[in-house]
Amino acid sequence: MKKKLVVLTGAGISAESGIKTFRDSDGLWEGHDVMEVASIEGWQKNPELVLDFYNKRRRQLKEVKPNLGHRELAQLQIHFDVHIITQNVDDLHERAGSKKVLHLHGELLKVRSTKNPNFILEWEGDLNLGDMDSHKNQLRPHIVWFGEAVPAFDEAINITETADYFAVIGTSLQVYPAAGLLDFVPKNIPIFYIDPKPIQIPNLKNIVETFPMLATTGIPHLKNRLLAEFQ
Incomplete structure (x- = not known):
């Protein structure tokens, strides 16, 4: 064995x-305060910014090996x-x-329901406001943000x-x-x-x-x- x-x-x-990571960059990640794009508070304050941020990360991932x-x-x-x-x-x-x-x-190439954490989908393209789960709840990046379990x-x-x-x-x-x-x-x-x-x-x-x-x-x-x- x-x-x-x-x-x-x-x-x-x-x-x-x-x-790109926010390691060694004073809390900035691609020019953003980490808490703006990687916290539940950031999501609640500006979901469009958060979705755009992870859409860019998803596109970047396709370009690296x-x-x-x-x-x-x-x-x-x-x-x-x-x-x-x-x-x-x-x-x-x-x-x-x-x-x-x-x-x-979490995983960049997955998304999940904002209401049901067990509703997880594979996702390779952009995620936008209006993309819903089967019960019409907004989808979010399948990422564990600061402050989450x-x-x-x-x-x-x-x-x-x-x-x-x-x-x-x-x-x-x-x-x-x-x-x-x-x-x-x-x-x-x-x-x-x-x-x-x-x-x-x-x-x-x-x-x-x-x-x-x-x-x-x-x-x-x-x-x-x-x-x-x-x-």
Whole structure:
């Protein structure tokens, strides 16, 4: 049976494919205050702005491709049972070939009802005011905005608690509850941390091996490390 490698990914890995993020940009995302376009208050105040913002992100997604980091993680499925828990809303992990991907913060290529959170549709084009669910309720981006619950977090905890190895890639570990997953990594399980600006992770009883690199550089190192020592 293959050992289970659980990987938490963040904005850093997608940024290398050309996807703009609000990381390291003083709370601005493509020129917008994050709370204007990524909060329930922003949606209630100006839904047209929010819809336009995510329509542009959806179009941008069609223009970018998975990078070496995404592809190398997919290749690790040959040797490990790889589960990716991502904070990213793009589909680059899936397009690279990863089979087990859990999106903590929603998915850009899906929309859902404003009244029924379980009414979710695949959606690749623009979403506009007047696009309704089957009960005539407005559709919204299937994104977990600031201030909203993270429905997939319990599943993420369950996955993390059964890890044989855990890797953190391209995330500043500043966004909760996602960063809190480290508290659920089994004791004595090795944690690998890839980020060009890694932070000190307090209160962990695990051995943390840090690769202060971009994802596309660090993931091949991680792959070689895992195959050399844990196969």
